[in-house]
Amino acid sequence: MSLGNYGRARLRSGLTTAGVAIGTALVVLLIALATGAEDNVRRSIFSIGDLRLVTVQPFQPGANGLSAVPRTITDDTVAKLKSVAHVDGVYRQFDAPLGMVVEGGDDATIRPQGIEPGAPVDRGDLLAGRHIEVGDRAVAVIPGNIARLVAPNAGAAVGRSVTMRVGGAVKLGSTRIGGSGTPRDYAVKIVGVFDEQASQTSFRIPLDDALLAGAENRGLTPDAIRETTGYSGLAVEADDSTNVADIVKAVQELGFSSFSLKQVVEQIDQGFGVFKGILAGIGGVALLVAAIGIANTMVMSVLERTREIGIMKAVGASPRDIRALFLVEAAYVGVFGGILGLALGLAGGQLIDRIIRQLNPRTNPAAIFVVGPDLALGALALALAVALLAGFLPARRAMRMSALSALRYE
Numbered sequence: 001m002s003l004g005n006y007g008r009a010r011l012r013s014g015l016t017t018a019g020v021a022i023g024t025a026l027v028v029l030l031i032a033l034a035t036g037a038e039d040n041v042r043r044s045i046f047s048i049g050d051l052r053l054v055t056v057q058p059f060q061p062g063a064n065g066l067s068a069v070p071r072t073i074t075d076d077t078v079a080k081l082k083s084v085a086h087v088d089g090v091y092r093q094f095d096a097p098l099g100m101v102v103e104g105g106d107d108a109t110i111r112p113q114g115i116e117p118g119a120p121v122d123r124g125d126l127l128a129g130r131h132i133e134v135g136d137r138a139v140a141v142i143p144g145n146i147a148r149l150v151a152p153n154a155g156a157a158v159g160r161s162v163t164m165r166v167g168g169a170v171k172l173g174s175t176r177i178g179g180s181g182t183p184r185d186y187a188v189k190i191v192g193v194f195d196e197q198a199s200q201t202s203f204r205i206p207l208d209d210a211l212l213a214g215a216e217n218r219g220l221t222p223d224a225i226r227e228t229t230g231y232s233g234l235a236v237e238a239d240d241s242t243n244v245a246d247i248v249k250a251v252q253e254l255g256f257s258s259f260s261l262k263q264v265v266e267q268i269d270q271g272f273g274v275f276k277g278i279l280a281g282i283g284g285v286a287l288l289v290a291a292i293g294i295a296n297t298m299v300m301s302v303l304e305r306t307r308e309i310g311i312m313k314a315v316g317a318s319p320r321d322i323r324a325l326f327l328v329e330a331a332y333v334g335v336f337g338g339i340l341g342l343a344l345g346l347a348g349g350q351l352i353d354r355i356i357r358q359l360n361p362r363t364n365p366a367a368i369f370v371v372g373p374d375l376a377l378g379a380l381a382l383a384l385a386v387a388l389l390a391g392f393l394p395a396r397r398a399m400r401m402s403a404l405s406a407l408r409y410e
Helices: 002-008 010-048 075-082 144-150 207-218 222-229 241-253 261-304 306-314 319-359 373-400 403-408
Strands: 053-057 087-095 099-101 109-115 126-129 139-143 161-166 170-172 175-177 184-194 202-206 233-238 257-259
Touching (some): 010 261, 010 319, 075 087, 087 207, 099 144, 109 161, 109 170, 109 207, 139 144, 161 207, 184 202, 202 207, 207 222, 233 241, 241 261, 261 319, 261 373, 319 373
Parallel strands (some): 109 202, 139 184
Antiparallel strands (some): 053 257, 087 109, 099 109, 139 202, 161 184
16 A cells, blocks of 8 residues: 555655665765775785784884984894784894995995894795795895896896995985995895885895894994894784784883884774765765655645545554554655665766776776675665654654544545
């Protein structure tokens, strides 16, 4: 019966349903685009590094820019961090002074980076060769752009011996800087080549070699460097990303600044949560307008069917039956409008996605329009809820109508 009443005034019901559909489509479209943008940002962050990693920097917590207060990272710091719960590993790093690969010429400027075997920075990005291993000395894993300056390709560079010059003048882009200390040359064997997208200047060498080069550049011993200058940083690996926050807190309690991609992802999630709320509010305004249309349609329906309501009550229909009749009629508007709006939102999103891909054919971006089951069901539920709320007062009015007054209504 409610379905028949819905189709009785087709034009009015259709327009009301269209209002709900437009509001639902707008909600789906805006939230799906925001979700797609969030997924793309998260995917980019995940490609940068491991969410289980915490980078420890030799500064006081909260330090940045010129206000940074330096702190010394020593082996004692490493020992304390290894004892922290949920820490799976602590990897030391020491950056020697800038230098160059002599065979590569002025364009082969490098930043010698002393690391330990298995360090997170030296995982999974090889183009050729191998990573640094336990017991290695006088070896290097170099970026692809440097490898191509000393050999025809990355594979051909592996196994070659080159001269690593640490200190002295180097060229950075088009600028030549004086560098630090007296230049010293070290013969190293290339054992691996990594993708230069990670870094075009990082020259990965064993930690002890970097400490020796840094010490000789300053006229000190490696032990003195460990105690006075300290390490350039630490990579702390958690057993699970859910424990990163506890490790960050432990690092800060030791008096050091820290950074983790996990924190960045959480901040992004919070920001996009607010952004989605704003977009949902914009779509909600359209649904509010649709709700006013539903209420108007239902009020007109009640007025037009006053005598019908009186007859139903006279033959034994209860007030609850009358209320249910009009609420179901309003529900039909919400359901049909929600389904149509979901379809419009999906079609509009796919169209926008296709246009963006045509404008950027070379980038092949990931989907920027993401509609999950939760969003689809949520949109339908929202449309139904709005329709029921808008139809409640007219249905209540019909329920409370006197049968005698309704029968006398002209």
